[in-house]
Structure formats: C-alpha cells, structure tokens
Amino acid sequence: MIKTARFLTSLALAGLLGLASAQGVSIGILSPLTGGSAGTGQAQRAGFELALAEINAAGGVLGEPLRIIIEDTQANPAVGLAAFEKLMTEDDVEFIAGGFSSGVTLALVESFRTFQPIVMWIGGAVSGIGIDGFDGIEELIGEEDWFFHIHPWDYHNVGAATAFAAQTGSETVALLHEDSAFGGPGSAGAQALLEEAGMTVTLREAFTSTLLGGTGDFRAAISKAAATNADMLYWIGYDSDVVPLSGQIRELNFRPQHIFGAPPGWPTEFAAAPEAQCVTGLIGFMPNLTNPEAIAFTRDYRAMHGVDPDNYMAALAYANLWAYADAINAAGSTDQDAVIAELEAGTFRSPIGDWSFEPSVIAKHQGFGEDLWLVFQYQNGVREIVWPIEKATAPLVSCR
Amino acid sequence: MSASTRTRRTRPAQFPWDLVGLVLLAVAVAFAPDLLKALFGRASVSYLSIATNALSLSILALSWDVLARTGQLSLAHAAFYGAGAYTTALLARHADVPLWIGIPLGGLAAVVFALLLGAATLRLRGIYFAIATLSAAEVLKAVVHHLPTGIAGGNAGMNVPTLFRPEFIAGQMERWEVAFLRNEAYFYVYATLLCMTVLASILVQRSRLKHAFTAIRTNEEVAGVMGVRPARLKLLAFVLSSVFVGMLGGVEAHRVGSVLPEQSFSVSTTVLALVTPIFGGLYTTLGPIVGALGLSSVQEGLRRVFSDGYLIGYGVVLVLSILFMPRGVVGLVGGLLRRRGKREAGR
Amino acid sequence: MSDILRVTGLVKHFGGLAAVDGVSFAVEANQIFAIIGPNGAGKTTTLDLVSGLLTPTAGRIEVLGSDVSAATPAQRCHAGLGRAFQVVQPFPEMTLRENVLVGALFGTPGRTRADAERRADAALELSGLAALADVDAEDLTLMQEKRLEIARALATEPSVLLLDEVMAGLRPAEARDAVALVKRVRDSGVTIVFIEHVMPVVRDLADRVLVMDHGKVVVEGSYAEVTQDARVIEAYLGKEEVA
C-alpha cells in the first residue's frame, strides 16, 4: 500500500520535481528496480532514501539539501550503460553510487574510465581473481583512484563462509551452487578454501536457480548430496531458492549437522517456517544486531518503510550515501581530489559499525571485507547470530 | 477504379519512396550525432546511448520481420543474437584476429545455426514452428553454457574488449567529449548495421521475393504449386534475418564488454524482436523501425516521468495499441492516408 | 511422344486405407481430359499426387516424357503442370494482379519481371478479370475467385492444367461462362485435366473421361462410351447427374 501511495505521489509530483532546479550536490544511483533482481534494487533504494532523509535532516551536504537521482538498470547491461551516461551528462552528477549484477558493471567499465566520476559501488562482487582468462571488476578497475568498492569481493564472501564452516567441526561438506557468474566461480573458490582448511568436499554440484529459469525442483541435486552423507550442506544460490531448497532438504530426509546457505538475501518471512529450524545463513546485516547503529537504523528504517531492513543491501546503500555526505562535507567542496582524499582518510558510519576504505588484493579502496559477514541461525523462529563469536546472540546448534 | 487502389500497383515506374527513405535515413543518422551535440552539448552522450539501444531494437525487429514475411514466426532470435555474440567473443579471446573480423563472423555463425534450424523446421507451421525454434534456442543456450570453461567461460562468461577507446587528452577536450566520440562510433556501427538490414528488407520488398514470401506466408501449398520454391526461400529468409542479428550480437558484446549465457541468450531478446514489429506494423520495412523507435521512446519517456511502475504504463500502451491499431502504427497511418485518398478521389 | 501427361500405377495409402490404388492414365496434348467419380473416389487425391502436394506410396508420373515422381510441387510447376483448386485459395493480402503475378514470376524459371507482368495481364485478360486487376483478392465473388484460380494457374504457363471442380457452386449462367473459359484456355494450346461432378459440363468439354471409384479406375473412354458402361451406371446408381 505504501508503495502504491508512492507510485501515485510520483505520478503527481513527477512534473514538479522535474522543474525543481538542481542546487546542491547530486548523487546518481544505478539500481535494478524492475525484473528478476528488483528485490535487491528496491532494498538499495530504501536504504538510500533513509540515508537521504537523515542527511538532509542533519543539514544536508555543503549547506544544501542533498539530491539523489535513481536510475533503473533493469539488470540489463545496455540499459545500465545508457542510465549511467544519462546521470553523467544530463543530470551532471559527479558521484555515482549503487550497483548490482556483474554483467551491468562490466558494461559500465569503459564509460567509468572515460568519465572518471567517483564511483562508490555496492555491487559487482566478481573480483575475477582465480578465474583464468576472465577479468572481473577488481581486476579491471580496482586500482583506479576514483573507484571505491564497498561490498566485499567474492573471495571475502567465500572466506567468511569457509571460516564459519571450519569452526563448526564439520569434516565433510557437500557443495551445491547455482550455475551463473555468481554461484559458479564462488563455489570453485569455496571448494579450494574448504580443502585448504582441511575439510573434504564430498560433492560440488550445480543447479539452475529459480531466478534464472529453474522450476525449483532441486531434489536430484539434494539426493546426490544426501548420498555423500556430508556433515554440512553448503549452498550458494539466490533468495528465491531458499524456500524450495530448505523444504526439499527436509522432505528428502537429508539431515546433515549443518545446512548453510549463502544467497544475497533471505526471504523475510522464512524465519517462521518449520523447515527453517537450524538452517544457517551468511548475511551482511541483521535487524537484531545489538550495536547502537544497527538498532537506530532498524528503528528508523521500519518507521520510514514499514518493514524490517532484511536485505543487507539496504544497510550497504545507507552506508554508501552517508560516506559520500561525510566525505564531501569534510572536503568542504565537491573537488574530486579532495573528496577522494577524505574518502581514503575517513571513517564512516554504517548500521554495522564504523568502517573505512582499505586496500584489498588488487583494489585500492575496499570497504567491507570478510568482516561484513555474519552467520545467523534460525532457532525457533528467531534469527540468532551465531558467528562471529563476538557478535553472537546464541550458540550454534547442530541439526542432528 | 479509385485512385487508392491504383497506387497499390506494383509497376516499376512507381516513385522509389523506400530507397529515398533509406538515403534519408542514412543522411539523418550521419548527421544525428553532430546535431545532437550542437543542440544538447554533453547530454548528447546520453541521447546517443539511448538512440543506440533503439537502433539495436530496430535491427532486431526488422530482421525478425523479414523472416516472419515467410510465415515463420521465429522464437529463436535470442539464439542468433547469442551465436553472434559468443562467436565474436570467442574470436576476440582465442584468435589473434582484428576485432572487426569477429563481427561479420558472428553474423556468419548465426547464419550457420539458422540454416540448420531452418532446414530442420521446414515442415513446421505456426505455433509448432515457434515452439520448435524456441526449444532450439534454449538448447543452444545450454550447450554454450556447458562448453568447457577454458573455451567459452562457462557460467562466468567472457570479457569482450571495446571496439573504440578514444583517448582523453587533458586540455584538448572534456571527458564527455571522449564519451561522445565512443558513443558516436558505436552509433555509426549500429546505424550501418540498420541501414544494411533496411537495404536487405527493401530489396526483398522490391523484388519478386516480396510476392513469393507473401505467397508462402498465406498458403505455402498453393505457392509451391505456382512454382514458388518454399524450402529454398524460407531458408533464404532465415539467412537474411539471422545475419544481421548475429552481427548485432557481436557488436553489442563489444559494447557491453561481456557475454554471459543468460544475458546473450535471453528470452526477452526474442520477445522484443516479435513484439516490436507487431506494434509498428508487420511485413513492412517501415513498421518494425517505427515500432522500435516508438517503443523505445515510450519506455524512455515513461521511466523519466514515473520512478515506480513505469513498465505498467508500457504494458498499457501495448494493450491499447493492439486494440486500437490492429495493424500497427504504420497500418493505422497508412489506413488513414488511404481513406483520405479515397475521399479525395471520390470528389 | 504425344502423351503429355502419363500416370502409371499410382498408389497412395493413408494409414491402412488406399485412397488411390493403382491408377494409370495418359493424356494427349491439347486434350480435355475429365476425371469423374463419386465422392471419395480418390479424384482430388490423384490430382494432389500429380501436382506433388502428396507423396505417392508407389507409381510414376511423367510430364512431357520426364519423370517428376520425386519432384517438389514447384519443380512440377516448372515442368509444365498448372493447378487450380476446388476450394479457392487466393492470397487474400494481394491484389488480383499480384496473385496472378506470383504464378507468372515463379511458374517458369528465368523470366524477367517485365515479361512476367505482361503474361500476368494476359492471363487476367483471358480469364476476364482484367478490369478487377487492382482489387484485393479478399473482396471477390465465388465466380471471380474461380476465374482467379484459373488465371493464376495459367500465368505459370502450364502445358497441362489441372482443374479441380471449377464449376462447383456456380449458378448455371456462371457455369456456362466457365465452360467457355475452359475452352478458350484449351484453344490457347493448354492441355486440361479436370475433375467434375456436373455431367453436362463433362459432356460439353471432355474429349476423354476417366471414371474412378474407391481409388481405382473403373473405365476410361469417350463420354459416350463411359456413360454406357454398366459399372459406371452402378457406381452412379441413383445419382441424378447421370440422367
């Protein structure tokens, strides 16, 4: 209903907004607002909107209200490219935020290089490291002064997941992964790291995600994993795979000690489902984090959007916009070198806690690494944080 | 006979509106980038990008229409596109040939696939043909996806280098002018591809092929009995259609920098190839282009006005268009002109 | 070789049913050759086999001495076979001239555009459709459609024209016109094979008559001969057309 209302207001205000002159600083945002990845894009937008409201309530940027201009990429590279160039040449923004989908990011690389705005990116996690003959985002533009990557790289994701897996006591792991640029390279990296950590990967099996044309019958892949009798089932897939995978694992009577999933997000209501019990998952942000920033963020987000910030992309988007606001205010101007200097030097706020840009394997400016990731476990309808230990709200329990 | 029916004669003496149109189109696109730059300055970069996407849709739509003129409602356009994209990418990655060679070879790969598909589906009609082509496209997607990673990148896809990398020289130009140069270059490549497609379409329409295609579409058996060789001509249509889509796939792979199975063989490519000519007007050269420009403008316009739900408006436009313009934009305009012609002739 | 069309041992099975079962006949140049028989006798199937729309189970078809049994419909058209259908099937999106032009352009390979247009106009003229040349084919009367069928087939410049019940559904006056048209066509040097139910038409036109029943040839001969044949009378028992 809120969204419908927003739609109607946008109908009414569209003309007026168009007429409003752009004083102050504008930040251009690229996000997939329609199509299969719309959920992620909408979470990003919600996070940006909350940050925007707070920034402007706190005096804006350089004394003027901050503006954001959100363009829908449709998760389509050609559309994303046109959207970026619109932001650069029609809206004359100097700062770019957002991002999702490596296909779109790869399409933007050449134009990024040309315009060289500051790009602070919360998508495009494919680093390319470890994939022969393929250049990922980190390899292509990681070293650029103007490129700031907030989201962890794929090896960070896998590193965190493996670190968690290693301390569960599991000796054998069956690995199921969706078969696109997300799960494919991710699972290869995961296998290497798991084996490095002394675990045995009993099976690495690909499946077609429901997001990419699959009909959600994963029984064949699960049966094969069950046949290996692994201690842990570790799967990499998309949000819409959570429910069918979890249900079918139970249905097929596969009872590993740990069922561990690493999708980009988790369906909100899934916690209440019986088959969620004991499932563990990798996530970038949890509404029940107990640090004060998280409590405030969750409270304000709920007040603004009427739902919990369950998709961690909302938290990253929030961090993304605040980093811009703080850095530009600290620089005292939109001068690129000054803002870059502030971004490099600054420590920024986020629902997860303070963070700053550090070098990663190749990239000059990497926001979060393995430290972003949490592992939660559904325990009796509640998502308890079980890893890392210092943030844990409950101890990890076995499924057996 | 009224004046209106006489104008529909197929006498060669008729004024060659189509060829003149093509020349005008060529001239228009030749000057469009500079005109846009003169009028809009830096915003011309963005407009060129949008226009290039519209050209891409035009090529897709017109090439689909050429095949549809023989009654073959192909749902394999994504496969032609993907075959071209992947061939181009593979050549760029594994063979040390100049990048430009990859694009025509991409077209060639699409033609080879199209000929195989066309030969297999010769006896199928209507929706049976459509589903067979859709199935073939899905199978090709899976095959490409499952090629060894060392060859085609598997699920991670492949990088494809850009065709144009104009150099930024500080002090001599601004950054947007560099982007303009690149977009202008791509725009010209796409425009050239469109002009080639238009020329092919016009040549079909001006030659005896037009009648043969129409005859095959409306009644293949009768056409055969009258000496038209349906098999040969249906395959010819497949070639004419796929070669341009294949090259488009190749060019676009360079422009967007990567090929991925889901991206390069997307069903939405096929659906757009089909929807656009229906919207604009089927079985004509002008219709698919008008459809592509129209739908691109509608979508771009709507997304600029509504941040949310702009695609609902797009859907509404499609529904209304088919209810009130059953013969597409071109059919509607043509019908109005003809009616006026009749009225004047009646006076 | 005066036989312009020769059919030998023609067989066509549909599943287990023999629709055409060992039919043989020969047509001499410039003859008008009628095929008659009750419904389901296999007449139209025979024409479909001859023009290549169906593949025969067995048998041989020769046009002007060359074997076309394995040829496509288009190749047979080029070899000299023209065909007009019982159920008229104009190309509705084209004008009459364009309809006929298809035959003129493609019926004989290697013809120039100008030549084809001339021949199309001639075919329209011969069929009495010249005045309607620019009308859309979807707006015709039945008689006009039948004429268009013939004009289209004529434009392919056939040596043999296969006509399938061109009189069906016509009023008596129209039928007379049609008979005259067929005669004109024959006089222009075209051999004609036609299927017909209306016996007076057969009597007026046919040089020879082939009677079929249950996929087989019952008898072949002149109109007078076949109408005297006991088997024919039996096959047509109770059919008023014979009377």
Place this chain on the structure above:
Amino acid sequence: MDTTLLVQALVSGVLAAGLYALVSVGLALAIGVIGIVNFAHGEFFMVGAFLAYQLFVTFGIDPVWSLFIVAPALFALGAIIYTSTIRFVLKAPELNQMLLTFGIGIILQNLALLIWGGDPRTIAGITYRGIGYQIGGVSIGLVPLASFVVSLVLVLGLYWMLARTPLGRAMRAVAQNRTGAALVGLEVNRVYLVAFALSALLAGIGGVMIAVIQSPTPVVGFAFTLKAFAIVVVAGLGNIRGILFAALFVAVAESLVATLVPNGDTLRNAVFFAIIFAVLIRRSWRTA
C-alpha cells in the same frame, strides 16, 4: 549409481509431472478452445501465488483452503480480462493476440512488483512443506504428492467435463468450428469467456501450489509457462490426454538426467527442450 537414487529420481519426476500438466492444461484450453496464444498465462499463475500468500498473511488462511478463494478470484480475473480485451482480438491474427497478452503480462507483473515488491515472499507458518514419507530410503514428499493428486484430479476432471458435460461439448464444438457452432445456436462468446476464465482458474490453482513449494515473486510464472507452451504444443493442440503423457515423459526425463549426470540439474532445461525439439521435428518429417 545405486538404485535408491534412481527410484528417487523416478518418483520425483512422476510427482513433478502433475504441476507441469496442470499449468499446461490451462494454457491448452486457451489455445485449443479460443485459439488464443496467451503470453500472460504465467502471470495468472503468479497472481494466484501472490493471492494465496496475501490470504495467508492477512487472514491466516492456509493455502489448502485459500485454493477455494483463489480459484474463483482467478476465474473472475480471467473473465474480466477476456471481456475487456481478449474478445476484441479473437479474429485478429495470432501475432496481435500475442502482443496483447504480452502487454497484459507486463502490466500484471509490474503491478505485482509495485504491490508486493521484488523480494521473494514466503508462506511460512505451514507445517507440511518439509514432510516426506520415507519408504525404503526413497522419500515421497507430501506437498509434491498432494499437488500431483490435485493436478491429476483437475486434469481428469477437465477431461471429463470436455467429454461429458454440455459446456464441455460446447467448448469442443466451438474449438472445432467457430462459425458452425454459432449457427447451431451456441453462444460462442459465452463459451469463450468461460474457457478463458477456466484457463486462468487452473493457472491460479497452480499458482497456489507454487506459493507453497517456493517463493512467490513477480517473475515466478516465467519458467513454468515456457515449459507449458512446449508441452501443449508437443501434445497437439486440444489433446488433454496427450498433455498428461507429455508432461510425464519430460518430467521423468528431466529428473533422471538431473540425477544421473554430474551437475545434471543445470541440464534440465536442455533435456526438456531437446526432447520437445526432437519430437516436433521428427513428427513433421514423418508425416508426408
């Protein structure tokens, strides 16, 4: 490869065939009776899934019961869409119908995006999703079994209706001969309306099932519709029994390949469409 896995693959394949058949018969009704190639069929499916979800969230109605609300609701939606748009394009070329239904599909999909957002939703508080009966190491899932039975009942019910009831006979008459049926006094338009609405209803029921099995999203209908089109066509337009066999064959083949081949799940679509392609091509060249 041990036999348990093989039997499991067969069982899973057979059970999956039910939903395939259900989605396909609805589409077959639209194509076979009305002659409409409905590109929005997947969106009816999606709307059914979201309605089941919303009924659960708002009123706590279990999908088992919301079936009886969603079905008439989709029937009504189908009727509305037929009356407001489809009936105007009945005589138009099938390409026009495709554009129309494609447009309707876009509208429904993006309305859903606006109302429910793009995040996957979950009907969480049901107890039966993870239940499987273990028989000799082979698991028979309650939900797939139930959806198989319901699908089978519906498909056979439709088959019976077409064969035995006056409405069914009217539909067949209309399907075979549009003008003729009008002459014998059938209200063709009424028959079409019911057939289209029924088609939406069947899709809606499939949608409720999918809302139980997986997460409703605006694009949830896509994969199923693509396959349903192929099944309907390969079965032969209007051949309900053929749909059952075709669905069974492709579903079992998919399941076997997914189980027996390494990474076989990613070959499901390839297997499915390769079979469809091979059957269509073979059939076309066999008949002379």
